Amino acid sequence: MQLNGPLVAPGSSFLEEVVAVSGVDIRACYQCQKCSAGCPVVSAMDILPSHIIRQIQYGRREKVLGSGSIWICASCHTCSVRCPNDIDFAKVMDCLRHIALGSGVVAGEKEIPVFHKVFLDSIRGTGRIHELSLILRFKLKTRDFFKDAGLGWQMFRRGKIKLLPSGFAGSKEVKEIFRVCGKGATR
Amino acid sequence: MREVTYYPGCSLHGTAREYDESFRGVSGLLGVGLHELEDWTCCGSTSAHCTDEALSVALPARNLSLAEKHEREMVVPCVACYSRFRAAEAGAKAHPEYLLFPYEGKARVRYALDFFCDASMFAELGAKVARPLSGLKVACYYGCLAVRPPELTGVERYENPEHMDQLMGALGAEAVSWSYKTDCCGASLVMTRTDIVVKLSQMILSMALEAGADCIVTGCTMCHANLDTRQAGLPVRDGRSSIPVFYFTELMGLAMGHREARKWLSRHVVDPIKLLENKGLL
Structure with a gap:
């Protein structure tokens, strides 16, 4: 069994694709911009949340999927709870990331998707996140070995860094989960 | 004595060690018996829901399936794990095909803060504040x-x-x-x-x-x-x-x-x- 996600009819517009995959009807958006006004990370975004919706409606697939905004979103759900039209925009952002990973479009933020991949590879390997291994694996990818090294030492001195991962007997089941549904995770 | 299942999650075994220690400590003082969920897995966290919807349900659902075997609430101090469990409960209903292990929807998951903010807990706590x-x-x-x-x-x-x-x-x-x-x-x-x-x-x-x-x-x-x-x-x-x-x-x-x-x-x-x-x- 391999899970493929919802079916999108061939020839669909980008708007139809997003509505089908996310299950969220973004056509209800009337551009009040409340999502953008309340977004805590908006200053680091290249396209405002409300403008992402507009660009989807315009069919600008590459622009949206290649934006930094979809990766900068911290999934805090502030936009979703404040939308007067009940658009669950946090869910739309999840969906855009999923589509982006399979689209071949170059991600607008380099390290964030890499971090997600390293994180999931760690789970696939040991069933749980062993923080030290995760950080070392990620540093091997970014080659930025000295970032937060001082902080790491402070945390080590305070007994917050566990040196070895804990034993875990469910790895067969975890591998099965990743075999069946880790499609996005392996890209 | 109230018995609950305990899901610590990955951080409480590492950088949030004092959260694990203090959670265990106060549970003991309030007469809550903790039983750590056997062979729990990571909830998948942000990285799973950002990259793959099925994975973001299947990973935490494995823990839910283990938890429902015990007739106890499962208390989760890490709110990020808790959130993924709640999302997985909803996801499992909407997409039963994401479930790889039998799950009947009977796990009762509670966030540690909500658990202690319960009226009965408040009464217990009031008597114990020294x-x-x-x-x-x-x-x-x-x-x-x-x-x-x-x-x-x-x-x-x-x-x-x-x-x-x-x-x-x-x-x-x-x-x-x-x-x-x-x-x-x-x-x-x-x-x-x-x-x-x-x-x-x-x-x-x-x-x-x-x-x-x-x-x-x-x-x-x-x-x-x-x-x-x-x-x-x-x-x-x-x-x-x-x-x-x-x-x-x-x-x-x-x-x-x-x-x-x-x-x-x-x-x-x-x-x-x-x-x-x-x-x-x-």
């Missing part, structure tokens, strides 16, 4: 996932929650009124876009100082890590340029006179011990 935290002004910081999305958390006052404030009141502390209770700290962006997390965290820290709080209290491992470790360069306010950040369980343990409270607190990057000694609370 050293009230008098004179301690706390800024209760709920963060995102303790309240949002409300359809998953069940929190009605998600813009201005007060349950942690009431819990702190029950411990004898004074919860200050402030506007940053549910603002985001940037969470896991700390690994990749540290600049964003420093900016957001320092805004929250500054606002807590401005509100006259002596310290911040949280129930989220990511929030705690970000607020406790990103204080360098914080602008001085009323002569202060740092502020201790507690897990709510640490303050519960302190008020109940738990013997190991000092050990938990020694693990923080921003030293909270001096503040407590100055207030005569430790």
Whole structure:
């Protein structure tokens, strides 16, 4: 069994694709911009949340999927709870990331998707996140070995860094989960 | 004695070690028996839901399937794990095809803060507070996932929650009124876009100082890590340029006179011990 996600009819517009995959009807958006006004990370975004919706409606697939905004979103759900039209925009952002990973479009933020991949590879390997291994694996990818090294030492001195991962007997089941549904995770 | 299943999650075995220790400590004092879920897996966290919907349900659902075998509630101190469990419960209903292990939807998952904010727990707690935290002004910081999305958390006052404030009141502390209770700290962006997390965290820290709080209290491992470790360069306010950040369980343990409270607190990057000694609370 391999899970493929919802079916999108061939020839669909980008708007139809997003509505089908996310299950969220973004056509209800009337551009009040409340999502953008309340977004805590908006200053680091290249396209405002409300403008992402507009660009989807315009069919600008590459622009949206290649934006930094979809990766900068911290999934805090502030936009979703404040939308007067009940658009669950946090869910739309999840969906855009999923589509982006399979689209071949170059991600607008380099390290964030890499971090997600390293994180999931760690789970696939040991069933749980062993923080030290995760950080070392990620540093091997970014080659930025000295970032937060001082902080790491402070945390080590305070007994917050566990040196070895804990034993875990469910790895067969975890591998099965990743075999069946880790499609996005392996890209 | 109340028996519950305990899901610690990955952080409580590492950087949030004092949350695990203090959670176990207060559970013991309140007569809650903890049974750690056997062979639990990571909930998948942000990385699973950002990359693959099926995975974001299947990973936590394996734990739900293990949990429902026991007829106990499962208490989860890490709010990020809790949020993924709640999302997986909803996801499993909408997409049963994502479930790889038998799950009948019977697991009862509770966030540790909600668990202790229960009326019966409050009564129990009231009788056990041996050293009230008098004179301690706390800024209760709920963060995102303790309240949002409300359809998953069940929190009605998600813009201005007060349950942690009431819990702190029950411990004898004074919860200050402030506007940053549910603002985001940037969470896991700390690994990749540290600049964003420093900016957001320092805004929250500054606002807590401005509100006259002596310290911040949280129930989220990511929030705690970000607020406790990103204080360098914080602008001085009323002569202060740092502020201790507690897990709510640490303050519960302190008020109940738990013997190991000092050990938990020694693990923080921003030293909270001096503040407590100055207030005569430790």
